[in-house]
Amino acid sequence: MKKDFECTQESYAREVLREKGLKSTAQRLAVVHVLHTSRKSLSVGEIHDRVKDMLGTTGLATIYRTLEMFEGLGIVKRLHFPDGGHGYAFSQGEHVHHMVCVDCRGVFDFPECPVENFDYASVEKQGFRVKNHFIQLFGQCVKCAEAA
């Protein structure tokens, strides 16, 4: 495949894929490219459209398959919106949470984990063992706040 685009994010994805014995297909790398060059989270449909712009024909099922796989690999994060919709954002593996603008769906990293050293003792004593967590902050970005 021709690489009009290539950067640390694509190389990172290639690396993760190779380690797992998975193929670095044009479609997969295009999804990475589309996501990491977007400052807003994208819906499956939006990702599909942009990948088609890059590669010509592309099956929607491939986008779904790729996103599910990437989420498992920690390459993308699925976000949940109040209206019930979902968005996807690039996420380079490290433990990071996101803030999303409820107006433009813009995504902003939130590196400090609020529950990093939170004491689950009170609740684990009831027997529940916490394994991981999902945190998403909602708010307004600068641009949308000004536009309002």
Add this chain to the structure above:
Amino acid sequence: MKKDFECTQESYAREVLREKGLKSTAQRLAVVHVLHTSRKSLSVGEIHDRVKDMLGTTGLATIYRTLEMFEGLGIVKRLHFPDGGHGYAFSQGEHVHHMVCVDCRGVFDFPECPVENFDYASVEKQGFRVKNHFIQLFGQCVKCAEAA
């Protein structure tokens, strides 16, 4: 409607509904009953089935309408699972987060908010204004841990 069931949760729901000028229909109260008597979160389909058991015929659209409304009123909380599915759990308005068992989808309240007095300064200085948040803890409940 006949009230074979009635408890603080139902009264609470009636109260909230009345305050908003909304009707306390048999369907709405049945949804409350079904949710608060379940220790696991329920999918829309499961809620529909159980409400039908209670009331006989009930439209699926009504369940969707009720859940959306209840979520807005803070009576129920929508949970998101790794497999992409959603579950609903009773939630009595106060600010509470949940722990869910990834095996049985059991729900457990987590009253202490981990970000209660978290300092968003570092990120708000970039302009983003945090308005609210969503937190969900994943893990295993006692029963499922033993069964494993």
Add this chain to the structure above:
DNA sequence: TATCAAATGAGAATAATTTTCAATTGGGCT
């Protein structure tokens, strides 16, 4: 008890996601 806006049910209509399977292709091996 009459009234009427709010709410419901049934089913059609959309949207979202998954499955199937034949055709294509990335990457390892000459």
Add this chain to the structure above:
DNA sequence: AGCCCAATTGAAAATTATTCTCATTTGATA
């Protein structure tokens, strides 16, 4: 560079999830 083949893809059908429409019903108020 060409071969091989399991992994991957595309297209369309099949499911599943959610919303919409509108005629009918019903809760709350007087």
